[in-house]
Amino acid sequence: MSTASEAQPLQTGTIAEAHIQVKDLTMAYGSFVVQQDLTFTIRRGDIFIIMGDSGCGKSTLLRHMVGLKRPAKGQVLYEDKDFWAADPVERKEFMRNFGMSYQGSALWSSMTLAENIALPLQEYTDLSAADMREIAQLKLALVGLSGFEDYYPSEISGGMMKRAGLARAMALDPDILYFDEPSAGLDPISSSLLDDLILQLRDSLGATVVIVTHELASIFAIGNNSVFLDAEKKTMTATGDPKQLRDEETDPKIHRFLTRGKT
Amino acid sequence: MTDETTDKGYQLGFAAPAADTLQISLAGSWKIQHSLPSATQLEVELKKHPDVRKISFDSSAMTGWDSALLTFLVRTTALAIQNKLKVDESGLPDGVQRLLQLAAAVPERKGAHRESSKVPFLARVGNRASAATGSTTEALAFVGEATRSLGRLLRGKAQFRASDLVLTIQQTGSQALGIVALISFLVGVILAYIGAAQLATFGATMYVADLVGIGMARSMGAMMTGIIMAGRTGAAFAAQLGTMQVNEETDALETLGISSMDFLVLPRMLALILMMPLLCIYSDLFGILGGLFVSVMAFDIGIVEYLHRTQEAVQIRHFVVGVINATVYGVLVAIAGCYQGIKCGRSSSAVGAATTSAVVSGILLIVIATALLTVIFNVLGV
Numbered sequence: 001m002s003t004a005s006e007a008q009p010l011q012t013g014t015i016a017e018a019h020i021q022v023k024d025l026t027m028a029y030g031s032f033v034v035q036q037d038l039t040f041t042i043r044r045g046d047i048f049i050i051m052g053d054s055g056c057g058k059s060t061l062l063r064h065m066v067g068l069k070r071p072a073k074g075q076v077l078y079e080d081k082d083f084w085a086a087d088p089v090e091r092k093e094f095m096r097n098f099g100m101s102y103q104g105s106a107l108w109s110s111m112t113l114a115e116n117i118a119l120p121l122q123e124y125t126d127l128s129a130a131d132m133r134e135i136a137q138l139k140l141a142l143v144g145l146s147g148f149e150d151y152y153p154s155e156i157s158g159g160m161m162k163r164a165g166l167a168r169a170m171a172l173d174p175d176i177l178y179f180d181e182p183s184a185g186l187d188p189i190s191s192s193l194l195d196d197l198i199l200q201l202r203d204s205l206g207a208t209v210v211i212v213t214h215e216l217a218s219i220f221a222i223g224n225n226s227v228f229l230d231a232e233k234k235t236m237t238a239t240g241d242p243k244q245l246r247d248e249e250t251d252p253k254i255h256r257f258l259t260r261g262k263t
Numbered sequence: 264m265t266d267e268t269t270d271k272g273y274q275l276g277f278a279a280p281a282a283d284t285l286q287i288s289l290a291g292s293w294k295i296q297h298s299l300p301s302a303t304q305l306e307v308e309l310k311k312h313p314d315v316r317k318i319s320f321d322s323s324a325m326t327g328w329d330s331a332l333l334t335f336l337v338r339t340t341a342l343a344i345q346n347k348l349k350v351d352e353s354g355l356p357d358g359v360q361r362l363l364q365l366a367a368a369v370p371e372r373k374g375a376h377r378e379s380s381k382v383p384f385l386a387r388v389g390n391r392a393s394a395a396t397g398s399t400t401e402a403l404a405f406v407g408e409a410t411r412s413l414g415r416l417l418r419g420k421a422q423f424r425a426s427d428l429v430l431t432i433q434q435t436g437s438q439a440l441g442i443v444a445l446i447s448f449l450v451g452v453i454l455a456y457i458g459a460a461q462l463a464t465f466g467a468t469m470y471v472a473d474l475v476g477i478g479m480a481r482s483m484g485a486m487m488t489g490i491i492m493a494g495r496t497g498a499a500f501a502a503q504l505g506t507m508q509v510n511e512e513t514d515a516l517e518t519l520g521i522s523s524m525d526f527l528v529l530p531r532m533l534a535l536i537l538m539m540p541l542l543c544i545y546s547d548l549f550g551i552l553g554g555l556f557v558s559v560m561a562f563d564i565g566i567v568e569y570l571h572r573t574q575e576a577v578q579i580r581h582f583v584v585g586v587i588n589a590t591v592y593g594v595l596v597a598i599a600g601c602y603q604g605i606k607c608g609r610s611s612s613a614v615g616a617a618t619t620s621a622v623v624s625g626i627l628l629i630v631i632a633t634a635l636l637t638v639i640f641n642v643l644g645v
Contacts, residue, residue: 066518092520100518106511120519123422168515 018079019044019208020065020176025074027060033234034060038074040227040239042210045202047222049242050212051257052229058212059103059180061229065210066178067095096124099169100178105161107153113140113164114149120171139167142197144190159185166194170201176208177201183215191215195222216260220246228254272297273331274324277308283316285309286354287339290324293332302338309346318343320354333362405602409532412524416533421525428530435496436538440545442495443488447479447546450487451553454478459562468562472572475554480581482588484547486633488539489592493625497600500531501621504604505614513605523605532597539593540586547585584640591636592629599625 020042027034034057042048050058063069065076067083076083078094086094107116117136121127127135137149143163153161162185169177177198183191195218201207213219219226219242226245228238230253238245238254246258274290285308309315318339325332336359343350352360382390415421458474504527507513513523551573558564603621607613 068514068517095518095520098518100515102511102515104511106515108507108512108515109510119521122424123519123521 018042019046020210021075021077021080022065023075023077025061025064025076026072027057027064027069028072033072035229035234035236036073037235038227038229040236042208042225044208045206046225047198047202047209047211049219049223049226050210050229051214051219051226051242053231053257056229056231056234058229062100062178062180062210062212066098066100067091096172097175098178099172099174099176101162101165101169101180101182103180103184105153105158105165107161107165107168109153112150112152113145113156113167116153116164117168117171120168124172135171136167139170140164142170143167144193159187159190162186163190163194166197173205174207176210179209179211179213181212181214183213183218191218192221194218198222216258219258228257273300275300275304277304278321279312279315280319283314284319284351285312285315285317286319286321288321288324289332290322290326292326293328293335295329295331297331299331300335302335302342305339305342309342309348315348317349317351319351322355322359325356328356328359332359333366336363337366401606402602405605406598408524409528409598409601412522412529413532415525416529421529422521423526423530427526428533431530431534432538434499435492435534436542439491439495439538439542443491443542443546444549446487446491447484447549448553448556450483451475451479451550451555452557453553454483454550455554455557456561459558463562469564469568469572470576471554471558471562471564472569473576476551476573476577477581479547479550479554480577480585482585482633482637484550485539485543485585485588485592486629488542488546488589489596489629490626492535492539492542492593493596493599493629494622496535497596497621497625498618500597500600501604501607501617502614504528504601505607505617508605508607509609509611509614528597528601528605531601532594535593535597536590539589543586543589544582547582580645584636584645588633588636591632595628595632596625599628 018041021040023039025038026036027038038061050061052058060069064071065083070084075085081094083091083094107113108119111119114133114136117139118129118132121132121135125132133149137146140146140149143166145160145163145167148156148160148164153164156164162182166179166182169179179198182194186194198209198211199222202209211218211223223242226239226242227236228245229235230237237251238249242258245254249255249258272292272294274288276288276290278286278288280286287305336355340350340363352363355363412421454475455471459468459471462468462470462474504513507527513527516523516526555566555569558569559566600621603617603624607617
């Protein structure tokens with residue numbers, strides 16, 4: 001059975017497993033509370049899905065975890081270290097191990113795709129320009145954009161921008177990948193290729209992946225842990241393997257979500 | 264039985280088939296080309312029959328319907344719920360029943376309605392005042408961060424791309440040469456005309472060279488260039504950075520651990536600091552040329568005479584004052600533009616507001632700085 005009560009605080013003996021922990025997190029914009037009392041654990045190597053109704057605060061949760069918004073209450077722990085209690089310099093050190101892909105791609109519009117991917121490489125490695133370009137070409141090839149290295153974001157379609165954003169998130173082969181609605185706007189084949197890519201990244205690089213998504217096919221194909229945020233109750237109502245939730249969860253809302261309303 | 268007129272296309276009737284039921288008969292064409300019936304008739308009817316517990320419908324004589332019918336039904340249902348009556352929808356066409364179900368499928372999000380409340384005058388004054396103090400603190404914090412960023416640059420630890428700096432220098436400097444030349448020339452012309460007209464009454468027309476030379480070098484060259492830069496470059500910075508905020512590009516930099524202060528603001532500030540002194544001197548020269556043009560054409564002063572007078576009257580210290588002014592203006596315009604861009608909201612109208620504020624605050628700061636610097640230089644006797 002997977003319910004909110006299963007998200008226990010970290011127990012000794014599983015320290016090596018827990019990669020990211022969220023404890024009693026409350027997210028608010030001023031006095032408007034978005035979500036409260038969020039507590040869940042993401043293990044190393046998990047492909048963790050954040051799901052919920054539209055407007056429940058999934059992207060906001062992501063922003064809290066990557067350092068873009070301070071929590072109103074609660075903690076975000078990376079390998080037991082409190083992320084938000086650290087000073088800005090330490091936080092930047094943490095953030096170097098994240099790769100984030102945004103809902104709107106957030107590509108730097110004054111740079112070509114290759115330059116977009118090369119920027120993180122430029123900042124954090126000593127590679128030569130030629131090497132960086134090769135790596136950029138490789139990353140673009142992995143997302144199916146071979147040949148578009150010298151295009152500007154305004155010259156490619158929305159779906160292509162999305163994939164380029166993913167390539168940039170992977171540039172430094174980060175430990176943790178955050179994807180905000182990666183499949184939105186992608187055709188079914190690209191979406192399935194993306195699923196394969198995510199699995200490969202987890203298997204070969206040992207990356208932990210946190211995905212905000214609605215795409216049920218992907219959720220069941222690759223997700224092995226999840227949290228469900230309820231917009232009305234403003235808290236989490238379930239956590240665990242999505243396939244288990246679909247089969248065993250008794251909450252009607254979650255059941256309808258996971259079966260696309262075919263209750 | 265009561266009826267509502269038919270020239271509107273629809274017909275609304277009421278009947279009481281049972282003691283506790285009010286039946287609403289819908290006939291004719293219920294489409295939005297005609298006006299929408301209100302629920303007031305229904306209210307009147309309910310008052311006439313206080314024992315009614317249920318509302319039902321008869322749509323057998325209806326010839327067509329669209330959203331007009333749906334809106335009427337929503338109003339009716341709301342009224343019924345208000346009066347605690349049950350609504351029997353079985354007399355309505357199938358399609359209508361399904362649409363009503365769909366509209367009610369997702370419950371209204373509590374707290375989503377925006378309340379428009381009338382805030383009393385004093386409260387509004389208070390809100391404005393605290394907002395103003397808040398933004399002053401923010402602005403000072405920004406200036407502090409910018410200074411630290413410059414510090415990092417001097418220690419060689421700033422993260423920005425040299426290509427960005429070079430590009431901004433080109434946009435700020437070389438692309439502004441045309442407009443600066445034109446405006447400075449014309450300002451020189453204006454100064455010369457006004458000056459010479461007055462000086463002529465004392466027979467001292469040739470001192471117009473002094474007037475134009477010292478005026479441009481000390482003050483007008485820097486000020487005109489500053490205002491041009493505020494309008495052209497300050498606005499550009501605000502728009503660029505504001506749009507990056509809207510597109511989440513600045514967020515993407517932050518999550519990568521790259522300070523947007525170092526990466527975006529520093530090259531822009533540097534470009535202006537480097538270009539303003541050069542543009543100021545360029546502007547001074549064109550101003551003097553403008554004065555020369557007018558003096559030779561309109562006031563019969565020889566070229567050599569004018570230039571000789573200028574050379575005697577305008578000393579290096581005047582140019583230095585102008586260049587110092589210009590550098591200060593460069594910093595102010597850069598800070599005004601970048602600050603408005605970075606704190607821009609996330610919509611296109613916010614970018615417009617940011618651009619406007621950047622230009623206005625840039626010009627305001629330039630004028631305030633001029634006043635302060637004039638006093639300082641006066642006191643120093645420069």
